[in-house]
Structures are given as structure tokens and as C-alpha cells.
Amino acid sequence: MKKLNILITGGAGYLGSMITTKLVEDGHNVTVIDILEFNKTSLAHLFIKHNFKFIEGDVRDKNLISRELINKNIIIPLAALVGAPLCEKYPKQTIDINFNCIKFILSKIKPSQKIIYPNTNSGYGIGEKNKYCDEKSPLNPISLYGRTKVESEKIILKHKNSVVFRLATVFGFSYRMRTDLLVNFLVNIAVRYKKISLFEPHFRRNYIHVDDVANAFVFAISNFSLMKGNIYNVGLSNANLTKIQLAKLIKKIVKGTKISILKNRKDPDKRDYFVSNKKIEKLGFKPKTSINEGIKELKNIFNIHNFKKNKNNY
Ligand SMILES: NC(=O)c1ccc[n+]([C@@H]2O[C@H](COP(=O)([O-])OP(=O)(O)OC[C@H]3O[C@@H](n4cnc5c(N)ncnc54)[C@H](O)[C@@H]3O)[C@@H](O)[C@H]2O)c1
Structure with a gap:
């Protein structure tokens, strides 16, 4: 495969550190700004690695971004304030980093340069109880986080050489670990306290292992001409699970875990939907890691290491 020059912003993060590692191992020349x-x-x-360059820098630094965009074949813009609570806390920075910086990148790149962008599929759930969602289903995000991601998706799709992923809830180990994501969070508390407390246990979501997210980026690079100009849901089609179904899978693997239901708490994250991942599957992409394998991996890791609470935990 041709070796490409790739720029990844936010490449030291939960998704980024896994994607960057894979692309460097594949021999591409990868520059990360974080x-x-x-x-x-x-x-x-x-x-x-000689094909890896790291720049400790801010995506709001226009000179830096303009300079680093030159001669890049592919741009993967991951830098963002991630998650509704963090974004509500820093609204100005959220709009700047999550939206204005994407707009700036688009104003600077040439038509031939390619972009692969990750959005969240969480907005599918708003007001659409028990709905089966595909890429044509509208995203109606309520949080500032979701809104900045959707607005960025819209302007990115105006660039013809772009691929957008709408990712399911990501789980699994990464070099920058997040313990706030639902599966990671529930396995962590099951290992620590042998107890999972759930509210709104019948809310359903779709899931994907972080290694498969990295595989999806590799897949998009290899199949870019086929995929460009399109949005793809990326998730495990056999894991459209309610929170209670997920907790029961965890209970089977983390022995002795008790599950209790909290009746009077509401989930601010109104997700309750089945997601279809057929569009990308038809092109030949299949996630490799099942939800059970991911739970076992997380159990083994949380057994030996007590991760600090992330700054943006919620
Ligand atoms: N993790 C998920 O479940 C998920 C799902 C869908 C989409 N996404 C998207 O994927 C991307 C990465 O998410 P993540 O889970 O890896 O989050 P993360 O918080 O682990 O990674 C974000 C990275 O961006 C960096 N960053 C933040 N502001 C920056 C700035 N001004 N300049 C340079 N770097 C900056 C951070 O240091 C961090 O390393 C985000 O765009 C997010 O919206 C994530």
C-alpha cells in the first residue's frame, strides 16, 4: 500500500492514540497535533518510530495548522472537547475547538486532500423511542457537544473528499484510557464494588470496540474512492443492547456482581434506538471484537490497575 502523509489532530486521545498507532505501524508518515x-x-x-512526528500544539493556532496541512494526503480531525458535561462547562472553547477549527481546516485544504471525521450517533435517540436508525435518520442532538459535532459533519460533507463515521458507544482499552464511557464505566464499577446501579435500564444503544474504530479508519483509507462523500454508522450489529442486557453480560463475566435499578433517576442521555450498520458492512467492513471479549479485556485490566478518574468523567 502507498505510504501516505497523515495529519491527526487530537491524536493522543482515546480514539486517537489507537488510530495513530495503527497507521504508524502500517508505515504511513503520521503527524499528531495535541x-x-x-x-x-x-x-x-x-x-x-522514524515515520511518527509529534507536535505539542493547539488546533486553534492557525499558523501551526496552516503549516502542517501542507503536503498531507489525509486529515483526521479528532481534537475536540468531548462529552456533554465538559462542553457545557466550556462553551466558548467547545465552539472554537469542535466547530471553528474544523471550518478553518476546510478553508485551507485543497480539493484533493482527504478528510475522515468521527461523529457520534447519540443524536439518533432524541425523541425517537425504539426506532431503527440508518444514516438517513436525522441527528437531533440536544447538547452543545452533539450540536457542534453535527454542524461540523455538515460542513465536512461539503468537501467532496470526505468520509464521516457515526460511531456507536466506544468501549475497550486505549493508551489514553476513558473510564466514563458506558461499558468501560460499568465494568470498572463491577470489578471495584461488585455492584451495578442502573437507571432507565431499558434504554438501548449500539457499541463498538476502540480497536475496531481504528480498523474502520484504516478501512476508509484503503477504500476511500468507494466511500467518499458518505456517512457510515460504525457499530457491532449484534450489540444493540439495553443497559440491563449489558449489565447482565457483565455480571456473567465479573462473577458476584449484583444489579440494582434506581427508579427515580432520569438518564440525561436520551438514547433508545437500534442502529443499522449495514451500509459499511456491505462494503466489507466487519468489526472483530465482540462485546463479551471487550468486557473480559476490561475486567482483566481493571483487576490490575485502578485508573484515575478522567478529568471529563461523567
Ligand atoms: N469516544 C467516543 O465514544 C466517540 C464517539 C464518537 C465520536 N468521537 C469523536 O472522536 C474524537 C476523539 O474523541 P476521544 O474519545 O478520543 O476523546 P479524547 O478526549 O480522549 O481525545 C481528544 C483529544 O483532543 C485533544 N485536544 C483537545 N483540545 C485540543 C486543542 N485545542 N488542540 C489540540 N488538541 C486538543 C485532547 O488533548 C485529547 O487528546 C472527538 O472528535 C469525538 O467527538 C468519540
Whole structure:
């Protein structure tokens, strides 16, 4: 495969550190720009590689971005404030980083340069109880986080050489670990306290392992001409699970876990939907890691390491 010059913003994050590692291992020349907000060593294992360049920098630095866009074949803009609570806390920075910086990148790139962008599928759930969602289903996000992601998706799709992923809830180990994501969070508390307390247990979501997210980016690079100009849901089609179904799978693997239901709490994240991932599957993409394998992986990791609460935990 042709070796490409790839720029990844936010490449030291939960998704980014896994995607970057895979692309460096594939031999591409990868440049990461990241402010290292959460983890300073998530890419330390790559510093020895001649095809990896790290820049500790801010995506709001227009000179830096303009300079680093030159001669890049592919741009993967991951830098963002991620999650509704963090974005509500820093609204100005959220609009700047999650939206204005994407707009700036688009104003600077040439038509031939390619973009692969991750959006969240969480907006499918708003007011659409028990709905089966595909890429034509509208996203109606209520949080500032969701809105900035959807607005960025819209302007990115105006660039013909773009692919957009709408990712399911991501789980699994990454070099920059997040313990706030639903599966990671529930396995962590099951291992620590042998108890899972759920509210609105019948809310349903779709899930995907972080390694398969990285595989999806590799797949998009290999199949870009086929995929460009389109949105793809990326999730495990056999894991459209309610929270209670997920907790029961965890209970089977983390022995002795008790599940209790909290009746008077509401989930601010109004997700309750089945997601169809057929569009990308028809092109030949299949996630490799099942939800059970991911739970076992997380159990083994949480057994030996007590991760600090992430700054943006919720
Ligand atoms: N994790 C998920 O479940 C999920 C799902 C859908 C979409 N996404 C999207 O994927 C991307 C990455 O998410 P993540 O889960 O890896 O989050 P993350 O918080 O782990 O990663 C974000 C990275 O961006 C960096 N960053 C933040 N502001 C920056 C700035 N001003 N300049 C440079 N770097 C900056 C942070 O230091 C961090 O390393 C985001 O765009 C997010 O919206 C994530």
C-alpha cells in the first residue's frame, strides 16, 4: 500500500492514540497535533518510530495548522472537547475547538486532500423511542457537544473528499484510557464494588470496540474512492443492547456482581434506538471484537490497575 502523509489532530486521545498507532505501524508518515490535556504518555511508544512526528500544539493556532496541512494526503480531525458535561462547562472553547477549527481546516485544504471525521450517533435517540436508525435518520442532538459535532459533519460533507463515521458507544482499552464511557464505566464499577446501579435500564444503544474504530479508519483509507462523500454508522450489529442486557453480560463475566435499578433517576442521555450498520458492512467492513471479549479485556485490566478518574468523567 502507498505510504501516505497523515495529519491527526487530537491524536493522543482515546480514539486517537489507537488510530495513530495503527497507521504508524502500517508505515504511513503520521503527524499528531495535541495539547495533551489528559495523558502525556499515550503516544510514548511511538517516539522511536522514524515515520511518527509529534507536535505539542493547539488546533486553534492557525499558523501551526496552516503549516502542517501542507503536503498531507489525509486529515483526521479528532481534537475536540468531548462529552456533554465538559462542553457545557466550556462553551466558548467547545465552539472554537469542535466547530471553528474544523471550518478553518476546510478553508485551507485543497480539493484533493482527504478528510475522515468521527461523529457520534447519540443524536439518533432524541425523541425517537425504539426506532431503527440508518444514516438517513436525522441527528437531533440536544447538547452543545452533539450540536457542534453535527454542524461540523455538515460542513465536512461539503468537501467532496470526505468520509464521516457515526460511531456507536466506544468501549475497550486505549493508551489514553476513558473510564466514563458506558461499558468501560460499568465494568470498572463491577470489578471495584461488585455492584451495578442502573437507571432507565431499558434504554438501548449500539457499541463498538476502540480497536475496531481504528480498523474502520484504516478501512476508509484503503477504500476511500468507494466511500467518499458518505456517512457510515460504525457499530457491532449484534450489540444493540439495553443497559440491563449489558449489565447482565457483565455480571456473567465479573462473577458476584449484583444489579440494582434506581427508579427515580432520569438518564440525561436520551438514547433508545437500534442502529443499522449495514451500509459499511456491505462494503466489507466487519468489526472483530465482540462485546463479551471487550468486557473480559476490561475486567482483566481493571483487576490490575485502578485508573484515575478522567478529568471529563461523567
Ligand atoms: N469516544 C467516543 O465514544 C466517540 C464517539 C464518537 C465520536 N468521537 C469523536 O472522536 C474524537 C476523539 O474523541 P476521544 O474519545 O478520543 O476523546 P479524547 O478526549 O480522549 O481525545 C481528544 C483529544 O483532543 C485533544 N485536544 C483537545 N483540545 C485540543 C486543542 N485545542 N488542540 C489540540 N488538541 C486538543 C485532547 O488533548 C485529547 O487528546 C472527538 O472528535 C469525538 O467527538 C468519540
